[in-house]
Amino acid sequence: MNTLIFRTVAPFLTALMVLFSLFVLLRGHNEPGGGFIGGLIAVSAFAIYGIANGVAAVRQALWFHPMAIAAFGLFIACIAGLLSFVFAVPFMTGLWVYPTILGVEIPLSSVMLFDAGVYLVVVGSITSIALALEAEDDV
């Protein structure tokens, strides 16, 4: 798998796939997509990068340990549910704000925060598994 073509293309492919995974994450509220499937796309991006350049390169590029990313996702998903406390509505109620940034109204919600949490949990945990499987020798 270690051909010159693959190694040259892999970083661009990875960047494109991560970007696409964010797009899938954000469109998931009303259309097909969402945190889980977006996360899986991001994981395949990291897996491609790992096949091309080795596990160490992926770990370095991610900066955080994959398990810590998953834990952070779990944390913000839980916070997204607990936000309801402030508004005296039941746990995990969808809460919305509509700030106008640069003249564009941007709907933000606790649902989106939760979905981002799911995204990070999937990215962290599956990347962790994928890297463990790819790292055959350097355990």
Added chain:
Amino acid sequence: MAVSPADLSAAFVMTPVAPADWLVVLPPAWCILAGAVLLMLRKSVRLQAMIAIPALAILVLVDALLLVHVSQNGPVTMVMGRWLPPFGIAFTADLTGVLFALAGAVVALAGSVHALSDIDGTGRRYGFYPFLLLLMAGVSGAFLTGDIFNLYVWFEVLLISSFGLIVLGSEARQIDGAIKYAFLNLVATTLFLIATGYLYGIFGTLNMADIAVKAAAGRADLPLMTLATLYLVAFGMKAAAFPVNFWLPASYHTPRVVVSALFAGLLTKVGIYALLRTLIMLFPIEREELSVVIALAGVATMLVGALGALGQSDIRRLLGYVVISGIGVMLVGLSLGSPGGVGGAIFYALHSMVVMTALYMVAGLAGRLAGTFDLNRLGGLHTRSALFSTLSLVLFFAVSGLPPFSGFWPKVMVAKAAMDIGAWWLVAAVFLTGFLTTIALGRVFALAYWRPAGEALPDAAIPASALLPLVALTALTVGFGLFPNALLATIQHAAQGLADPRAYIGSVFPGVN
């Protein structure tokens, strides 16, 4: 597009939620939050216990406040995402659920302190404390949820966390135990899922209050017997009831002792809780039909456990059989179905959570003092530490059901309930089991504590962090043995609430009754 508030009230909970009602979802949410933080700080070995122990202390506090709230105001419900039940997933805390959750939290707190000296830096780096917190999220969620599919999800959460805990250390023996444990538990979980799919096909709802109403209304035309039997087998397997109990002695002696202690205290009791919830609250008529089967399974479980305990020479394996024999008593209480029997089962489960955790800690400390878990080689523990020896003896008596300790009252309740319907064979089995357990543990005391040490003992002391939780759990046993009245009254209310779930249903669907 403007939506008028009148439209929203058809789908949404419109009344503001009182802050006290948040106590219902807080136990699992808090555990997940703390578990996530611990996982992020996995490499900071020193911080792990410093965060986990206060977090579990807060969990105990939250569960205690919830118990006060529920005993004053009746069952409390919160529906996720504001959707009205049965469409929104309901969390409903009634007395039974809260009592189990509180006992579980106390056991977990004791375990987390005990782990200070039992789990080394490697174990902490591999995530003992995050796994413990996520296990508690699963356990608390299972006790407090009011939705049967959600119960399945919490079972999965606690199961996955327990896989992590059981392989902590990655020794070959542990992997062997973990595979047996994992395989048999996955079979039970699959049966649970099949039963739940079938249930959804029959009722079109997963909300337990809704199921209770619909089952009571249309019982004659529905295949509820199949459902009740499937749940009995699935949860019986989780609870390690005869004849599906063999996974427990095969796996519980392999992990770290504190992990065994937590498993013995928490996991089988989640199975018992689920049996109580489904068979007493949802399918009482079907349970009546099955009562002889459950009673026979209970008696066999008790006797297999007690005889197995007599035949073992490894203390940890021996305790695995003692766990099983306790499950038998709870099953007999369940099979009777009367308030006394169910109350006895609930009380015995709470007692067993505390006592079995403490007994595994005793086993761990005995092993640490003498350097072995083998009864043929153990000896001289009484001369090593008289305090430890006394605590052990109290716990041995408590688990055998001797007065004045907490194991005595639930056995009396179950025996009395059996006498009321003239089932003398059940009474005889309960007392025979108590007798056999006394002999089995008396043998441990005679060999490991009284017998002079055959060989030079390793020079080990009991650290305070290991002794403190043991003393606290023993104090609970003695306390509830000497002053059982308040607990007995609460448990009677809990058992009545299960048998007659009108208050539970009313809390999920206000205005139905």
